[in-house]
Amino acid sequence: MIEIQKNISLKPYNTFAVDVQADFFVEVKDEQDIFYLISTDVFASQPHLILGWWANILFTKNYNGLVIKVSLLGKKVVKQDGNTVYIKAGAWENRHELMMRALKQWYVWGENLVLIPGQVGAAPVGNIGAYGKEAKDIIYEVEGVDLTTKEKKVRTNSDCKFGYRDSIFKQELKNKVIITAVTFVFEKQSTGYVPDIQYNDIQDSIWEQWIDPTEITAQEIANIIISIRENKLPDWTKIGTAGSFFKNPVLTQKQYEKLLVKYPELKWNIVANGIKLSAGQLIELVGYKGKSQWAVGTYVNHALIIVNNGGASGAEIRAFAQAIQKKVLELFWVTLEPEVIVI
Numbered sequence: 613m614i615e616i617q618k619n620i621s622l623k624p625y626n627t628f629a630v631d632v633q634a635d636f637f638v639e640v641k642d643e644q645d646i647f648y649l650i651s652t653d654v655f656a657s658q659p660h661l662i663l664g665w666w667a668n669i670l671f672t673k674n675y676n677g678l679v680i681k682v683s684l685l686g687k688k689v690v691k692q693d694g695n696t697v698y699i700k701a702g703a704w705e706n707r708h709e710l711m712m713r714a715l716k717q718w719y720v721w722g723e724n725l726v727l728i729p730g731q732v733g734a735a736p737v738g739n740i741g742a743y744g745k746e747a748k749d750i751i752y753e754v755e756g757v758d759l760t761t762k763e764k765k766v767r768t769n770s771d772c773k774f775g776y777r778d779s780i781f782k783q784e785l786k787n788k789v790i791i792t793a794v795t796f797v798f799e800k801q802s803t804g805y806v807p808d809i810q811y812n813d814i815q816d817s818i819w820e821q822w823i824d825p826t827e828i829t830a831q832e833i834a835n836i837i838i839s840i841r842e843n844k845l846p847d848w849t850k851i852g853t854a855g856s857f858f859k860n861p862v863l864t865q866k867q868y869e870k871l872l873v874k875y876p877e878l879k880w881n882i883v884a885n886g887i888k889l890s891a892g893q894l895i896e897l898v899g900y901k902g903k904s905q906w907a908v909g910t911y912v913n914h915a916l917i918i919v920n921n922g923g924a925s926g927a928e929i930r931a932f933a934q935a936i937q938k939k940v941l942e943l944f945w946v947t948l949e950p951e952v953i954v955i
């Protein structure tokens with residue numbers, strides 16, 4: 613049976629460690645709880661917000677509505693087809709542990725996504741990604757309860773309309789589905805395994821550790837990425853942060869060429885819809901790497917990461933982020949779009 617609580621502090625639930633309150637808070641542990649919840653008056657009368665680990669959210673004010681903690685657990689192999697395995701995991705399962713467990717059994721393609729904080733249920737929402745891979749590369753289907761039709765629905769990978777840190781769940785289905793489980797697809801590592809190790813940090817580690825890149829295993833790649841991330845990113849259990857605050861901006865060829873004349877040092881790579889720049893480098897070039905104002909700043913090792921050094925309010929963090937956006941716009945004529953969801 614569910615219990616709807618009132619006036620709950622959200623500080624323990626967001627990785628920015630911002631101290632705000634929610635008017636209502638409820639935990640659902642199975643689909644029956646969800647169906648019961650959506651029949652209640654509180655659900656009908658209040659706006660709602662679904663809680664993952666809130667590793668990607670900045671609260672700038674109290675939340676006047678209902679927070680839903682989706683605590684559905686469980687993982688199992690649902691299908692095996694030659695070298696391919698399909699693993700279904702409940703929304704509240706830990707993503708990193710799932711990827712590591714698959715790798716232990718020599719099932720690959722989650723290796724580049726290790727140590728990204730958060731739960732299974734949020735992976736399709738923001739199409740999380742790192743080191744050249746995205747959740748869409750390993751998501752087979754997504755199960756959820758549609759809050760408008762009040763029915764359970766399974767969506768295939770293509771139904772999810774994945775984009776760069778984007779999906780149908782951030783667009784037309786925003787706040788309209790409670791994702792209950794995600795089925796991931798992995799493959800047994802075979803001799804034909806071609807890993808994604810193009811990133812400089814990974815290449816440097818392979819070189820330093822004297823690993824033969826033609827014989828590297830997915831588990832070795834995961835270990836390399838874990839160590840890179842541990843060195844480069846703040847430990848969110850000690851320092852408030854939501855990871856990269858902004859998306860890397862994508863420019864048209866024409867915009868990029870104009871900028872290149874003045875700033876030949878800009879890092880770039882070609883993506884489907886244009887030329888992607890490094891938001892971190894732009895922030896560094898406007899002098900904001902490691903810069904602090906009040907209790908807010910950018911992380912010393914990574915300009916794209918905004919940190920709450922203790923006691924900053926969400927509004928202060930937002931003001932700091934806006935100051936960065938302004939500087940980058942003034943110097944480069946590039947608009948930085950937040951990756952973090954600001955509420």
Ligand SMILES: Cc1cc2nc3c(=O)[nH]c(=O)nc-3n(C[C@H](O)[C@H](O)[C@H](O)COP(=O)(O)OP(=O)(O)OC[C@H]3O[C@@H](n4cnc5c(N)ncnc54)[C@H](O)[C@@H]3O)c2cc1C
Nearest residue numbers: 664665666667668729730731733734737740741791854855
């Ligand atoms: C130190 C650090 C490093 C990070 N590095 C990366 C990185 O490399 N790559 C990357 O992509 N992200 C990164 N992030 C951001 C974050 O880890 C991801 O965005 C992650 O997906 C958030 O997961 P979560 O469970 O915390 O989701 P939340 O932040 O809780 O939720 C994200 C969105 O999904 C919705 N949601 C959550 N669960 C459900 C559900 N069950 N049903 C429906 N909607 C749901 C929420 O309402 C919200 O809109 C990092 C964050 C930190 C703190």
